[in-house]
Amino acid sequence: MISFLLRLAGATLSALALGLGFIWLSVASAGSAFTIENGPWQTDTRIGSAASSWTLRAQIALGGLFALKQSETLYYSASRDSAGETLDGSCVYRIEGVDPDARWWSITSYAHDNFLIPNPRGIYSISKTSVGRNADGGFLARVSHQPLDGNWIPADKNGFVLMIRLYQPTEAFRAALATAPLPRITKESCQ
Amino acid sequence: MMRLATWALYVAILACITYFAGLYAIPFGVMARVEARLSPNGLKTNQIHHADRPNATSRTVVRPSPDLLYSLCYFDVSSGPVRVVSGAPQDTYWSVALYASNTDNFFVLNDQEAGGQSADIIIYGPHAPMPSAPSTAKLVESPSRKGVVLIRTLINDEAKLPEIDGARRQATCSPWTG
Incomplete structure (x- = not known):
């Protein structure tokens, strides 16, 4: 009897581990097929879409809870610069470009825990209406741990990601998610 | 064996x-x-809750937008329809999005679609009879009895923050008895 109970417990634990393992595999590893790259920026076409399966719904709940459909807001994130190197919180980066083709846009930096980065200025983002402009109408902003003059958003020393939100992007933009102009991210210096 | x-x-x-x-x-x-x-922040079912502007101490959801003001209402249509009336902040983006209890986004309306007026939405239960409603209201059937209304209001001008915040706080969420 004891032998049977031990086997039952072992089999049950094995089954639970298998089931949970398959959940992790299906939720965490199926992302690349839905990811579109635009330079250093990546967007996930599942975010904001209507879920058509349990797996997709779980993926959206974990990765894009309360997201809006693409015609309302497009979300791109970047964990690397335009040279393909991982963003480093001890470096200064330049974000340069022209206005993405949308009603409004913002670029926000997040710490490795996906929350906003504390800084003495209380600045977390630049946006279409807050960014200072170059003479040609484009913009240049810097990302660094130490606050800098001019357009600036904070970096976290332990690593960070950037997110660009495009509110009501044009149809032309949505038709060219991989090629529509988005800002470049270049490393300027490191400590 | x-x-x-x-x-x-x-x-x-x-x-x-x-x-x-x-x-x-x-x-x-x-x-x-x-x-x-x-x-713990005082959120109650079928009542609007105006969250503070996200900052570095915010921990409710990951990657909050620091440029948005979020107002939300946990609705429950078990006992009847729920009416949501948004504020009408001018010259900025805002939207009212409805999410089912399984997180599906089943309805969204933005400021341009609302024609610059308040959005007036009556949510009724799955398979429930369509309630009577004012002609200006949009009737929306929820796929679940419970869900979330999330109103986003964009701060597109820091100087106008008090005005934008004041307008979005006009939003209401309450049971609708017809």
Whole structure:
């Protein structure tokens, strides 16, 4: 009897581990097929879409809870610069470009825990209406741990990601998610 | 004594049940976690809650937008329809989005679609009869009895923050008795 109970417990634990393992595999590893790259920026076409399966719904709940459909807001994130190197919180980066083709846009930096980065200025983002402009109408902003003059958003020393939100992007933009102009991210210096 | 094949079948069936039950439960668990984080802030069902502007101390949801003001209402249409009337902040983007208890976004209306007026939405239960409503209201059937209304209001001008915040706080969420 004891032998049977031990086997039952072992089999049950094995089954639970298998089931949970398959959940992790299906939720965490199926992302690349839905990811579109635009330079250093990546967007996930599942975010904001209507879920058509349990797996997709779980993926959206974990990765894009309360997201809006693409015609309302497009979300791109970047964990690397335009040279393909991982963003480093001890470096200064330049974000340069022209206005993405949308009603409004913002670029926000997040710490490795996906929350906003504390800084003495209380600045977390630049946006279409807050960014200072170059003479040609484009913009240049810097990302660094130490606050800098001019357009600036904070970096976290332990690593960070950037997110660009495009509110009501044009149809032309949505038709060219991989090629529509988005800002470049270049490393300027490191400590 | 159970044979090896019987044990293997037991493991396979239980693993499948665990897989599908777990996948199904994830969205509901995520939704419950957000509700639990908001409850200490005074969030009550069928009442509007105006969250403070996100900053570095915000921990309710990951990657909050610091340029948005969020107002939300956990609705429950078990006892009848719920009416949501938004504010009407001018010259900025805002939207009212409805999410089912499994996190599906089943309705959204933005400021331009609302023609610069308040959005007036009456949510009624799944398979419930369509309630009577003012002609200006939009009737929306929810696929679940419970869900979330999330109103986003964009701060497109820091100088206008008091005006924008004041306008979005006009929003209401309450049971609708017709």
